[in-house]
Amino acid sequence: MSDIAAAPARRPSRLLSRLRGLAGVMLALAATFLGLLLVTFVIGRVVPIDPVLAMIGERATTAQYEAARLALGLDEPIWRQFLIYVGDALRGDFGTSLLTRQPVAQDILRVFPATLELATIATIFGVLIGVPAGVFAASRPGGLVDQAVRLIGLMGYSMPVFWLGLMGLLLFYGILGWVGGPGRLDSGFEMMFEFDVERVTGMILLDTALAGRWDIFRNALSHIVLPAGVLGYYSMAYISRMTRSFMIAELSQEYVTTARVKGMPEWRVVWVHALRNVMVPLITVVALSYANLLEGSVLTETVFAWPGLGLYITNALFSADMAAVMGGTIVVGAVFVCLNMLSDVLYRLVDPRAR
Template identity: 60%
Template structure:
């Protein structure tokens, strides 16, 4: 009799240990698969950027030594860059250098590309983050409202706003915004991140002007930087809003047509609760993917907006590098943008699995 509880306790422990180890094993297998997927995707990105650099009709040697350099100087630079070696060896050297954080030296700035990217990427990150917040905060409620009032004039207005966001060119909207809100009404700051007399007064810590100004206790510079950020971030936010509102409306229309929504209405559930609790929750998972892709698109698609607003971000940096045939800078910026896409996609996939048990 005294021995039986020990047996049952022992067998219970024997049952629990394999279950726990099984869960740990599945987690490790999933983590290993995730890391392998990221590594292979990143390797493919490296291959694409490398061969783009070799296919484009730009001679990186001439970009360094100039078109009037003697042949001996040209050949010496070519040998130093390793361009005399087979492509697979060049690619192996390229991958090894990238893994060590060596993106080459920019012809335009004379500095290592990695230092340039650390300087310009936070500016784009700051602008795109504010833009996606605007797009989500306004776009999701607009899409839900349009779907719940399908066929009404309010639905038509929201759809026209979305269509306008797809059709209008970014450069036109940016120029109109500058002419109206900056030049005429004086409501916002102009091109650049801050007024010229504030430039260089805040020591970069994070690279994000708003954050660095608060860290330094410079509230006046913070508000000045915010006034400069509102218009370019608003332009990006408008394009993001149009996409998010349209996709939200489409997802909601599909859910509102489901039988469980009809059943909830028949039972007398308040309409607000039907919309936000019953119909909106199932679309939260695909909305994460939509917002993630929109955010990544803002980070890489801000070239035109940064050019219009003289914003010192990665888009402007990439444009200048292309005009100067600075291939090291072009490939470095392209690689960073691609890595951002990979990272955001993987984060979206992870959130998808967390929020939707069926995906596990």
């Protein structure tokens, strides 16, 4: 009777515990984002670039300089400037780009889908090849497959990405003609995409597939396959190496030895039990790899003239366009924070002990 009476009492307690956990996660998220805004604000103030001169030019008069300074709020105390900066960022207002003369938020919405499309395909490539390669290598350490995986991974860490991209363009585009050249589309198809395809996501492959324009889809695919392959190769090298390390440690556990002694098939021991137990750290590896591709594909986007976020931030940095640089940096940091939260959610789905 006491157990029946205690059962309803456990539910509010469990619900309260989950609400406290959710509140803690949201508080940590807010603190992380506030810290990110603080770092970008400090960077914007300590760099040796006068934002007023960058906006109005060096030939402006003293009156024009003071008017621009007042318009930017630089006459306010530093703490008030930070509060204004946080309020603008929370509203999605990152200022106006000096290069494009457009709001930075609008520019980011225009260029980020290109980076998202490239990084997503590269990560899928890295996971589909890197995880099985790491598992095969760990199941037979020291064997031929293990040596090959380690050699390919070492080459992936050793070769500069810009050199690999240039060699890929020279061979597959310049000599063999198997893939498209720099950019996301050929010039003719770019005009067709601009006028004939509704932009739903900004990702050309997805938008053209939704619109049924398979001619533009094939052209876009020929352009993305090489830069995605270059990035995917680096992602695959990292993921395969970490998968191999996790699996070697897991296959040395006592439950694996017990399962083998009981006669369980080797494929089930490796691909079901051991791989399932390394999924939690492997999720972190994949999430970090994906985040690095979203913000670290600057050289790849430069080599392939890919109009993404990395190329946008690089051009803004060379032009002293600090509003665009800080806006892009905030977006990159927000991507890392969101992917970390997604990893936490996936932990609870994969491993019941983490719930």
